[in-house]
Structures are given as structure tokens and as C-alpha cells.
Amino acid sequence: MSPPTDSLPIDLDLLSNAELKRLVVKQWEDLAELHRVVAALRDEIARLKGGPPRPNIKPSGMEQATDPKPPSGSERRTRGDTRSKLSIDEERIVKVAAPPGARFKGTTSFLVQDLVIRRHVVNFRRERWLTADGRMLTAPLPAGIDGHFGPELRRFVLAQYHQGQTTAPRLVTLLRTFGILISKREVVRLLNTGHDGFHAEARDVLRAGLASSPWITVDDTGARHQAKNGFCTQIGNDHFTWFGTTGSKSRLNFLSLLRAGHGDYVVNAAALAYMRERALAGHVIARLAEHPDRCFADQAAWNAHLEKLAIAAPAPVLIATEGALWGSVQAHGFLRDAVIISDDAGQFNVGQHGLCWVHTERLVHKLDTFTDQNRAAQSTVRTEIWQLYRDLKAYRCAPSEQHKALLAAEFDRIFTGKTGFVTLDRLLARLNANKPELLKVLDRPEIPLHTNGTENDIRCHVTRRKVSGGTRSDLGRDCRDAFLTLFKTCAKLGISFWDYLGARLKIPGSAVIPPLPELILARARPP
Numbered sequence: 001m002s003p004p005t006d007s008l009p010i011d012l013d014l015l016s017n018a019e020l021k022r023l024v025v026k027q028w029e030d031l032a033e034l035h036r037v038v039a040a041l042r043d044e045i046a047r048l049k050g051g052p053p054r055p056n057i058k059p060s061g062m063e064q065a066t067d068p069k070p071p072s073g074s075e076r077r078t079r080g081d082t083r084s085k086l087s088i089d090e091e092r093i094v095k096v097a098a099p100p101g102a103r104f105k106g107t108t109s110f111l112v113q114d115l116v117i118r119r120h121v122v123n124f125r126r127e128r129w130l131t132a133d134g135r136m137l138t139a140p141l142p143a144g145i146d147g148h149f150g151p152e153l154r155r156f157v158l159a160q161y162h163q164g165q166t167t168a169p170r171l172v173t174l175l176r177t178f179g180i181l182i183s184k185r186e187v188v189r190l191l192n193t194g195h196d197g198f199h200a201e202a203r204d205v206l207r208a209g210l211a212s213s214p215w216i217t218v219d220d221t222g223a224r225h226q227a228k229n230g231f232c233t234q235i236g237n238d239h240f241t242w243f244g245t246t247g248s249k250s251r252l253n254f255l256s257l258l259r260a261g262h263g264d265y266v267v268n269a270a271a272l273a274y275m276r277e278r279a280l281a282g283h284v285i286a287r288l289a290e291h292p293d294r295c296f297a298d299q300a301a302w303n304a305h306l307e308k309l310a311i312a313a314p315a316p317v318l319i320a321t322e323g324a325l326w327g328s329v330q331a332h333g334f335l336r337d338a339v340i341i342s343d344d345a346g347q348f349n350v351g352q353h354g355l356c357w358v359h360t361e362r363l364v365h366k367l368d369t370f371t372d373q374n375r376a377a378q379s380t381v382r383t384e385i386w387q388l389y390r391d392l393k394a395y396r397c398a399p400s401e402q403h404k405a406l407l408a409a410e411f412d413r414i415f416t417g418k419t420g421f422v423t424l425d426r427l428l429a430r431l432n433a434n435k436p437e438l439l440k441v442l443d444r445p446e447i448p449l450h451t452n453g454t455e456n457d458i459r460c461h462v463t464r465r466k467v468s469g470g471t472r473s474d475l476g477r478d479c480r481d482a483f484l485t486l487f488k489t490c491a492k493l494g495i496s497f498w499d500y501l502g503a504r505l506k507i508p509g510s511a512v513i514p515p516l517p518e519l520i521l522a523r524a525r526p527p
Helices: 017-049 149-164 168-177 184-192 196-212 250-258 271-275 284-289 299-308 313-333 357-365 373-397 400-414 422-432 451-456 459-468 476-494 497-504 516-523
Strands: 128-129 137-138 215-223 226-236 240-246 339-342 352-355
Touching: 137 313, 149 168, 149 476, 149 497, 168 184, 184 422, 184 476, 196 226, 196 240, 196 497, 196 516, 215 451, 226 250, 226 451, 226 476, 240 250, 240 459, 240 476, 250 313, 271 284, 271 313, 284 313, 299 313, 313 497, 339 476, 352 357, 357 373, 357 422, 373 400, 373 422, 400 422, 451 459, 459 476, 476 497
Parallel strands: 215 339, 339 352
Antiparallel strands: 128 137, 215 226, 226 240
16 A cells, blocks of 8 residues: 555646556555555454454355366265164054954054153262271272262263353253252363363374374464453364464464473474574574583473573574474474464464465455456456366376476466456465465375365354353363363264263263274374
């Protein structure tokens, strides 16, 4: 957008019609940019005042539009037999008053699926014995009994809250309707306490995913915690999902999350390469590389090491710390050759980085147009991008060097061409600078072209935020992230979350569910 001037720098009377048209179009573009700035400021003011934000523009549907259409003559899939999928729990004979002379012809089946939910109170009368040496021996409670609320009730509470997205007050009302004497405080305790095993498994899910995945997709969304704005970061792929809520969305924070629970800082080859890539001063890198100490247990030890080496300026400290975090990620065997795919948010640009094509095309889709020529240019570019996207999807199925060269040349033709629509040309030039990340799929055909999976995964966290607002305690925040992690990972592994909870809470008769990290590693191993 051009800076404002007090007077026109040219005489309008001397301009031709074509020049006047270009000037008007330029002013319209500047006006549209001003409207965008004003809208953004109004959204920020509304957010600070607690008002509703402006509705989001619907995505372009690029992924669905580029999928191959099924053949028109394909047959409709018929629904399977319901009876074969059900196990019969009870059979009842229903009699009818037959008139005289009627002949009995057997019975006909009519299946009815029902649900039995009722209160079940057990009084465990535990034997007590006084031993010869004066000790009192009391019979232990059965496995799975922990407190005055049984494992089935605990499973119901966890499933309703995290999978059913209900609230604690509604859970209290529902349980009291069933005849359970319980308070809201007790429900919150069932949701937040005694879940160390679930927290450990959620952490190990991330570790297994980062250690075995050839690619991950990432994104973040707002998350209120203790009445302060925070951010929930999602990391995942086709086999796992992990959520982590923190107070920042910086690259430093993202690298800390990629350590998957480890707290160390490591100066190794990967860390030094990261520092060089981020243009850290050579003498600072030399001091870190020449020092014999390379591993530091925590942040305090790392900060003391930087102080000892006289590295105190904010920028060098930041880059060196990011490098040591990346060194820790690599030292633990995470993301060794994996590609991180994002929507072009700067904090995710670490290691091998790829970009989402759907977000890229959306920038073109959302451009404001003012003339028929602008709209025609936008439509043409969008059509060309869609076709290139189709070709890239086909390339993933059958990669070849010849096809790779053609796709790279087609990318150059689209993103370096001139359309005459100034704003669109500037956008294409900016997107052309992202060519290595947008065409990462040419070297790594196994990676996806979009972050649709992440967008889908993060909706459950957004729904939880809309239903319940923010979290008040660190324990509540960590439990929400852990159970959403386990719920979404179970869904990707084809496991019922209800069965998973039954197995972990040791409910008698529950299905045996192996540890989720083992299943993730098994999925990642080549056949």
C-alpha cells in the first residue's frame, strides 16, 4: 500500500484513459488493504472486550475438488446384515392369543437394541483377622477398586467428559438422575486425579510418533489457562495425535515441546548446524563447540553455561538455546529424517519443513477483486493451481524423475508469471519464495500435501474450549490434553475409547488393549 500524500504528484488532466484506469484500480487496491487493516483492528478490539469475532471465510474445498470422481456406473454399497454384527444377550418368547383352529408355525425374530444404565452399589465386607503378633490383617479390595466410586462409573465420567464433550455440572446432574450420590467436587477429582498412567502413556505416544514417523503435521489454537491467553499445539499424523498447552507459540516453545517430556539441552552436530543456519555469530558457535561440556540437565544448567561463556545478548542467547533444544530433539532420536508440515506459521519452520497447499491456495481464493480483469486473472490462477495440485497428488502415487522436472517447471510458470493484477502478482512472487517447501513432496512423495488431518484433530480441542472455556489448574490442563491425545490416537488406531478406558481402569471382562506407543511403532514399521 502506497503511503498517503498531501497532494497529487501528477496532473490528472495529462493522463490517458488507460493510465487513469490503472490509477483507479491502484486506489481500489489500497482501499481494500485499508479495509482489511480496519477489520483486523476491529476484531482485536472485539476480542479484548470479550465480544464475538468476525466469522471465518469458508475454505475453498481444494482437496475435495481435486479428488478423482468415482465412475458414474458404480453400484451403491449395500448395508450389511445387522443381526450378524450383534450378539444376543437375551431371548424372550412373545405369546399371542390364537383363535380356535389356528396352527402353530414357529416364531419370527425381531431384534431390539437397548441400553441398561442403573446404579449399582456394592458393599464389600472385608474380613479382618488379628494375628498372633497383634497385627490387624484386612482383606484387600478387588483389582480396579480405587476409592468409593467404581471403575465403571469412572470410565463413564471420563468418556462423557472427553469424548462426549459434556461439562462437569451436567455430569453431576446426569449421575444424580441415575441415583448416584456425588458432588461436583468429586466429579472434578475423578476427572483430574489419579491419572499418572494416562499422562505417561500420552507422553509416550508423542515419543513413539516422533521417533517413527516420516512426517508430522502441526498447528496451534488459542487456549485460556488461569484467566490468561495461551496456546494449544497439535502434533500428529495418520497414526497418532498429541496436544500440549503452553503460554507461548514461539519457535522456542515448539522446540521444547518436540523434546517430548525431556528437559535437557544438547550441543551436538545438529545443534551447531541449526545455529549456523540461523546465522549465529561464528565466534559464539566456536565457544560452544570447543567447550567440553555438551549436555545440560535443565534450563538452569544451560543458562549457567551461557553465562560462563559470556553469551549474554538476547539474540545470540535465543538462537543458541533453540539450537540446543533442536540438538536434544535429535539426540533422543526424534524427527531424524521427518518432514514437519505446517500452514506457514514461522514457529514451525525447523528441520525439514513443508507447506500446506490448501492454505497456499486459500490466499489466492481470499483476494479482493474489483474489476472483471482482476476476477478473470484470479480464476485463471486458481484453476492452474488446482491442476498442479491434482498432478502432485498423482505424482505421489507414481513418482518419476521426468514427472518431477515437469511439475517443477509448471510451478515456475504459474508463480513467476504476470497477470496484470498487481496484488495477485505480488502474492504469487511471495509464494514463489516458498518453492522448496511447497515442492518438498517431489523429494518425499510419502508426505501429504496439506494439513487437513491436523485441522480435523484440533477441532475437538476447540469444541472443549467453547463448551468449558479455559482451565483453572495445571492438573486440569494436563488431564484435558492427555485424554484428548489418547482419545484421538485411539480413533486413528481403530480402537474404541470406551474399551481403552476399560482396559486401563482394570474393569473385569474388558478387552485387552496393548500400550498405544507399541501400536504406533508397529504401524510405522515396514511390512
